[in-house]
Amino acid sequence: MSKCKICNDSVMTVIPFGRMPIANGFLNQISSDEYFYELIAGFCPKCLMVQLEKTVAPEMMFNDNYHFISSTSAAMSQHFSEMAEEIYQTVSSKESPFVVELGCNDGIMLKHLVSKKINHVGIEPSKNVAELARKNGVNVLENFFNQDTAAEITDNYGHADIISGANVMCHIENLNSVFEGVCTLLKEDGMLLFQDPYLLDIIKQSSFDQIYDEHVYYFSGLSVSELAKRHNMQLVDMVHQDVHGGSMRFYLKKGNSNEVSESVSEYLSQERALNLHIIDGYKKFKNNVDKICYELKNSLMDIKKAGKRIVGYGATSKSTTLLNYAKIGTDLIDYISDNTPTKINKFTPGVHIPIRSHDIFLDDNHIYTLLLAWNHKREIINKETDYRKRGGKFITYFPEVVIE
Ligand code: TMP
Ligand code: ZN
Numbered sequence: 001m002s003k004c005k006i007c008n009d010s011v012m013t014v015i016p017f018g019r020m021p022i023a024n025g026f027l028n029q030i031s032s033d034e035y036f037y038e039l040i041a042g043f044c045p046k047c048l049m050v051q052l053e054k055t056v057a058p059e060m061m062f063n064d065n066y067h068f069i070s071s072t073s074a075a076m077s078q079h080f081s082e083m084a085e086e087i088y089q090t091v092s093s094k095e096s097p098f099v100v101e102l103g104c105n106d107g108i109m110l111k112h113l114v115s116k117k118i119n120h121v122g123i124e125p126s127k128n129v130a131e132l133a134r135k136n137g138v139n140v141l142e143n144f145f146n147q148d149t150a151a152e153i154t155d156n157y158g159h160a161d162i163i164s165g166a167n168v169m170c171h172i173e174n175l176n177s178v179f180e181g182v183c184t185l186l187k188e189d190g191m192l193l194f195q196d197p198y199l200l201d202i203i204k205q206s207s208f209d210q211i212y213d214e215h216v217y218y219f220s221g222l223s224v225s226e227l228a229k230r231h232n233m234q235l236v237d238m239v240h241q242d243v244h245g246g247s248m249r250f251y252l253k254k255g256n257s258n259e260v261s262e263s264v265s266e267y268l269s270q271e272r273a274l275n276l277h278i279i280d281g282y283k284k285f286k287n288n289v290d291k292i293c294y295e296l297k298n299s300l301m302d303i304k305k306a307g308k309r310i311v312g313y314g315a316t317s318k319s320t321t322l323l324n325y326a327k328i329g330t331d332l333i334d335y336i337s338d339n340t341p342t343k344i345n346k347f348t349p350g351v352h353i354p355i356r357s358h359d360i361f362l363d364d365n366h367i368y369t370l371l372l373a374w375n376h377k378r379e380i381i382n383k384e385t386d387y388r389k390r391g392g393k394f395i396t397y398f399p400e401v402v403i404e
Helices: 074-091 110-115 127-135 147-157 175-185 199-205 221-230 262-273 280-305 319-325 358-363 374-383 385-389
Strands: 012-021 036-043 050-052 098-102 119-123 160-166 186-197 233-241 247-254 310-313 368-371 393-396
Touching: 012 280, 012 319, 074 098, 074 110, 074 160, 074 374, 098 110, 110 119, 119 147, 147 175, 160 175, 175 186, 175 221, 175 233, 186 199, 199 262, 199 280, 221 233, 221 247, 221 262, 233 262, 280 310, 280 393, 358 385, 368 374, 374 385, 374 393
Parallel strands: 098 119, 098 160, 160 186, 310 368, 368 393
Antiparallel strands: 012 036, 036 050, 186 247, 233 247
16 A cells, blocks of 8 residues: 555555556667656545546656657647736736746747746746757756745745646645645745646546556645645636646635635535545556447447558557557557657657657548547647548447547
8 A cells, every 4th residue: 555645644456457657758769778667646535636547757757758749739739828918917917927837848928928927937847848948948957846846936026916837736645745845935915826737637537548657646625625635725617628627726815814715615515425445445446447438449349340541540648548558559550640740750659659740630531540549639639620421430439439
């Protein structure tokens, strides 16, 4: 039994996925020395945090070879432009506003504040991604965020009005240290806002592929509220976001006497209604996950038996969990189409499916496409009208297998 990374109590296992490769560990060539670790999702009944029971060293995941570039999707670009506008509206009336973004990636959000001349720092540990942010004019500190980094930024720039992070908090194992850093860096009336895939969406859709090495935590309002209290902060608002298959933007302030939006108590009661405060809610989740894997694999095998070909769409990080847990490999999928230049002609982690450019997909006469980037379904289906006119079908699998 492992110990909770937040409160040190004992964690109860939710799903043991077994041996997994690094989700973003795309290979230049198939090799026998690929790194594997044990992927286990667990739940802490004391502080209510869902988390990985064993974690991978950050250097194994966020290195110079990191392939997750935010700006590959038009919808995500739009989303982050709106997030930047929200931040701008919050800080623009302040005297010399200062914004810090944790995990600024290629600058997809901060570049909008650059053009509005807002004083900012973006923190990004992956060198290749940090370079892209610099090209977007973003002031980047190439490091991991912790108390030391927080003190360094405070010394150099002063305290922050806003600290934001999108798809980054859930990546950081030592979250207590991040929160201590946030408390150091944030102004007394400042706001921490962060968004990550939302546990309630994962449970409702059974979208277990969100569980992989980079996502150490799966936040609910219940667990974030507990975490905030631990650091003398308060969860003051929750706003749902449609990105990444369902995310939640959490708003936190210092102290315990802030005005709290009604949406907090609404989401917390929805979470309790699904038993996310006790282990029972997670037992049902595991059964649903295994059912989906079984049905998806059977559907793919039936298509192959009928002599048809299947390709994948979107070599996403999360598809590593799906493909490896359900054991879907090159016997079922010919290749995966992806528009990220650095992924093309590589092989997916573990099951070693080749990745090909979108041009190859467009010229291909296959009929079935496993939509691995299911969170971008609307954008992709709109874009692939020709494929659908030619009789092409997409296979999706959350909350159940659908071929349409
Ligand atoms: P993400 O869901 O983690 O953002 O990853 C999406 C992946 O899918 C990324 O590798 C880019 C790829 N992708 C395409 O190949 N075509 C598309 O139209 C979209 C939206 C994404
Ligand atoms: Zn705990």
